[in-house]
Amino acid sequence: MQISKGEILQSLFGTQDQDYHMKLRRTVSGAFSMSSLVQYEPRVNDTVRVFLARTEELYAAPGKSCNFILWLQYFAFDVITEITYSRRVGFVDNCEDVDGIIAWLNKIFDYQAPVGQMPWLDKLFVKNPIMTLASKYGLIDNSSGTAKFSRARMAERLSGRYKKDSMDLLTMFLKAQKENPTFFDDGRLLTMTTSIALAGSDTTAISLAAVFYYLLINPECYEKLNREIDESIATGLISDASGIITWTDAQKLPYLHACIQETFRIHPAIAMILERLVPPQGMEIAGEFIPGGTVVGCSPWVMHRQPEIFGEDVDIWRPERWMGNSDEDERRIKKMNMVMFQFGGGSRTCLGKHIALLEMYKLVPSFLRRFEVN
Ligand code: HEM
Incomplete structure (x- = not known):
């Protein structure tokens, strides 16, 4: 405190x-x-x-x-x-x-x-x-x-x-x-x-820096995202008339979403265990009785690296894992979304989540539209 x-x-x-x-x-x-x-x-x-x-x-x-x-x-x-x-x-x-x-x-x-x-x-x-x-x-x-x-x-x-x-x-x-x-x-x-x-501030800056970092070390993904932005503007799907992509337009860019979501997966800004205190009467967690007063918690870094949820290549940044329209893809993506923990969960989940997303979904495409980063 x-x-x-x-x-x-x-x-x-x-x-x-x-x-x-x-x-x-x-x-x-x-x-x-x-x-x-x-x-x-x-x-x-x-x-x-x-x-x-x-x-x-x-x-x-x-x-x-x-x-x-x-x-x-x-x-x-x-x-x-x-x-x-x-x-x-x-x-x-x-x-x-x-x-x-x-x-x-x-x-x-x-x-x-x-x-x-x-x-x-x-x-x-x-x-x-x-x-x-x-x-x-x-x-x-x-x-x-x-x-x-x-x-x-x-x-x-x-x-x-x-x-x-x-x-x-x-x-x-x-x-x-x-x-x-x-x-x-x-x-x-x-x-x-x-x-x-x-x-x-720090959380949002870390997440933004990580998006740019992974795009830079994966030039084919960088190209693909640029293509998505350019083509969406060329076809009139989105507009950059003001030089800034709006929040509503950014929602129309699936590959942008995939890049940001994959960055949250591989590099969640908070790396510590998000702690909770077991109530005095104790409780059963994952089949085991935990006495009252015990500090328990999950680390987003561990949760996001479960091969049974995210696939065998969990250590690789691969936005494509968030893409796909088939029923099976949708089921797989839904399962991954349920495990994502970059903003924590439950009654203490991040209050500023929407503000952070607003910043990220606007800055990344607006920046890439204006500059070539290398
Ligand atoms: C990408 C950026 C951000 C990340 C990754 C992030 C992550 C988190 C995490 C992991 C927690 C703890 C959740 C838990 O224990 O279950 C949290 C709590 C919180 N965050 Fe964020 N945060 C971000 C941006 C922001 C912003 C921009 C604001 C404010 C404008 C904000 C305000 C808060 C507040 C007030 C809490 C405490 C919520 C509570 O205990 O009820 N966060 N955040």
């Missing part, structure tokens, strides 16, 4: 309190629904447009190279700030890591990987009662980088210093707060914006 001025932010990811989780998730879920997505698309378009233009200015010349993973992180962060606060804070415009948040995230993930397995260490290093108290009284500030970042963005947005002319996540959260002020207080609202900064 992240921390702000000595207060531990009980987030959706971190809480073990099921009732609290359910209540918080229900309070904010409207902001992440498919119907809200339509309202965010123009915000994503703005960032895609700037991203393409800046790529051209900075990197599209012979001999120039680009740290593409970092560049995609800048893109993903700007989309998240656009969608949350109606304002791109300038990762892409200024080509910089605003407030050093990406550097901070890299550090914190290195910390979280081992400490997440030995959580008591966190009480010593970060959530230490002395540091927490000192932070509450303003003697030190042990706030998480994401909490500082989100506090600053919220202050900018609520100060009215810049014009906000569209729907954003913060508007939706403020609406939810009006309806439920006691439960969804300022602390919980900050918890949500902080969670989004933590959850929404």
Whole structure:
């Protein structure tokens, strides 16, 4: 859990309190629904447009190279700030890591990987009662980088210093707060914006980088995808009149879907086990009784490499496994879809899934249409 001025932010990811989780998730879920997505698309378009233009200015010349993973992180962060606060804070415009948040995230993930397995260490290093108290009284500030970042963005947005002319996540959260002020207080609202900064950028950037990586090392697939996009535009199936492929048009590109889905399969952004706690009375899982309090879970990397579901060539990136129209193909693809776990599953499944897909399905074809990547 992240921390702000000595207060531990009980987030959706971190809480073990099921009732609290359910209540918080229900309070904010409207902001992440498919119907809200339509309202965010123009915000994503703005960032895609700037991203393409800046790529051209900075990197599209012979001999120039680009740290593409970092560049995609800048893109993903700007989309998240656009969608949350109606304002791109300038990762892409200024080509910089605003407030050093990406550097901070890299550090914190290195910390979280081992400490997440030995959580008591966190009480010593970060959530230490002395540091927490000192932070509450303003003697030190042990706030998480994401909490500082989100506090600053919220202050900018609520100060009215810049014009906000569209729907954003913060508007939706403020609406939810009006309806439920006691439960969804300022602390919980900050918890949500902080969670989004933590959850929404790195995951999307990793997935985007992986799509481009696999396309580049599989030139025949790269060609095939380009052909699909070009032919769909030539036949009028989709349009790129604005230079950006719309979400609706991207749904008409089956090979694009296959490439993205295959990337999610072979390189899910979250590689750890997605943990769950067995309830106190214990439960039977896969034919075995597991005592209450046991931490159990699945790793997407393991689930996505089951030969009996995905075929013997599970270690190979092959988008064609997601193609086919026969009844048998449809049965096979349905079975694979049911096992896909890149966004987790059940009551804790990723809330930002639709936003992430919106970004990916727009950026990949729009980028390939404009540039040749090598
Ligand atoms: C490709 C990009 C993304 C991937 C692969 C991803 C993956 C995940 C995974 C694996 C979980 C845990 C699910 C579980 O335990 O079953 C999760 C949770 C979550 N994600 Fe994402 N995510 C992505 C993008 C986003 C974005 C863009 C946002 C916000 C705009 C977001 C917000 C969240 C939130 C709030 C949760 C906690 C849900 C809960 O516990 O109720 N994610 N995500």
